[in-house]
Amino acid sequence: MIRLTTPLGEEVLALHAGDRVLLSGIIYTARDEAHKKIMEDGFPFDPKGAVIYHCGPVVDEAQGKIVAAGPTTSARMNNLTKPMLDAGVRALIGKGGMSAAVREELRGRAVYFAFTGGCAALAASCMDLVDCHYPELGMAEAVWEIRLTDLPVVVGIDAHCGDLFSR
Amino acid sequence: MDSLYKRLASAVEQAIHQAETVLPPDVEEALHTAYDKETNVIARGEYENIFANLRVAKEKDVPICQDTGIFVIYLTLPETVPLTTKLYDAVFEGIRLATKSVPLRPNAVDPVSRKNSRDNTGAGIPAIHIIPGDKLLVTVLPKGAGSENMSQIKMLLPSDVGKIPGFVTSVVKDAGSRPCPPVIVGVGIGGTFDSAASFAKEALLSPINVMTPFEKEICGKINELGIGAMGLGGDTTCLAVKIKQGACHTASLPVAVNIQCWCSRRGIIEVEV
Incomplete structure (x- = not known):
């Protein structure tokens, strides 16, 4: 098992599709609406080396706690991902894989981690809530800043076009 | 709200809580059977995450999946319970209660403006199906997108x-x-x-x-x-x-x-x- 901590750098280039990774450090959730918002109004965080998680969590806002936070279907973000990678994002986390175009866009710079869909309670048990950006988008669509400890992911698409989803 | 309708609202809340946090035994059993037969190493890792997730959800009493869905509700209605709007109101109330108590992600939006109702109800949802029966029985089916x-x-x-x-x-x-x-x-x-x-x-x-x-x-x-x-x-x-x-x-x-x-x-x- 490989251990990685965000922000990520060139170490992602050494990963191969199928590698199991325990991921730690700060990550940012973003779904459809957040991607659109970032393209219009800019990043609410430094994108260099950042990791974006395709996720709309259940958050207990009164207690400042992530309750459930599994991945959403990444394919919805196929056409929204290039600007994230161009800005320096080094990894995406999601489920179900992404398009051949995204596979090309990842080449030589970033990877796609697959985390098991539906495993929201397990994910939340690896998370501490740090901050919320663009809260006006609502709970599912806002950008939640989260500190991860050892989330068990698999490299779904590596930086050399290796792709577990393309068969 | 009359006591029957209060009980119905509370039953809807409880049924949602049960559905969201614990998988039915037949489904968990089918997952274990699939895991036992699985020869792909990466797929086996996915089942291991699923089983760990089911344990955490049960222990911490939290939703299994963050997509807590929108609801399809089936009510069996005995002869003694009249079919009135109070029945529908109680189901809606149960969903509002569960949204806070479980808690659920607010998923219901207007289809065009995408405005979120924040309580998982809206025009036409939940879908409520009424079936005649011997007892008043609430079945909830949360469906993720x-x-x-x-x-x-x-x-x-x-x-x-x-x-x-x-x-x-x-x-x-x-x-x-x-x-x-x-x-x-x-x-x-x-x-x-x-x-x-x-x-x-x-x-x-x-x-x-x-x-x-x-x-x-x-x-x-x-x-x-x-x-x-x-x-x-x-x-x-x-x-x-x-x-x-x-x-x-x-x-x-x-x-x-x-x-x-x-x-x-x-x-x-x-x-x-």
Whole structure:
């Protein structure tokens, strides 16, 4: 098992599709609406080396706690991902894989981690809530800043076009 | 609210809580059977995450999946309970209560403005189906969007009965990795355009550890696709196929396919009348 901590750098280039990774450090959730918002109004965080998680969590806002936070279907973000990678994002986390175009866009710079869909309670048990950006988008669509400890992911698409989803 | 309606609202809240936090035993058993047979190492890792997740959800009393869904509600109604708007109001109230107490993600939005109601109710949702029965029974089926988005309906020709297995398999193939496989496939055969879709969803309510020979045949065909757990490849793509059928027009053959992710949630509570 490989251990990685965000922000990520060139170490992602050494990963191969199928590698199991325990991921730690700060990550940012973003779904459809957040991607659109970032393209219009800019990043609410430094994108260099950042990791974006395709996720709309259940958050207990009164207690400042992530309750459930599994991945959403990444394919919805196929056409929204290039600007994230161009800005320096080094990894995406999601489920179900992404398009051949995204596979090309990842080449030589970033990877796609697959985390098991539906495993929201397990994910939340690896998370501490740090901050919320663009809260006006609502709970599912806002950008939640989260500190991860050892989330068990698999490299779904590596930086050399290796792709577990393309068969 | 009269006490009966208070009890109904509370039963809806409880049924949602049960459905969201603990998987029905037949579904958990089917996942274990699939894991025991799985030869793909990456797929086995996915099942291990699923089992760890089910344990954490149960221990911490939190939702299994963050997509807590929108709700389809089935009420069986004894003769003594009149069908009035109070009944509907109580179901809506139960959903509002559960949104806060479980808690649930607010998922219900206006389809065009995308404005969120923040309480998981809205115009026309939840869908409430009323069935006559001996007791007042609430069944809730939370449905997440990942799998619901992959569902399809087709009006086949009456001479195309033999094409049903191929159509069902093609829907699962098109869905690929997106609906969180291993999936359960609800199939509605017959009825009208609208009732076929209802049959497909109702088929998901029955236990998945029994299948007819026809259901087994389709399930076998789907598992030859090799999509596997989470689309990462593997032996099991489909845990079960469940079919519900009804009579249809002599010139029609509607077939609806409702895809359900591995997290096949249902909650049933009886309400004292």
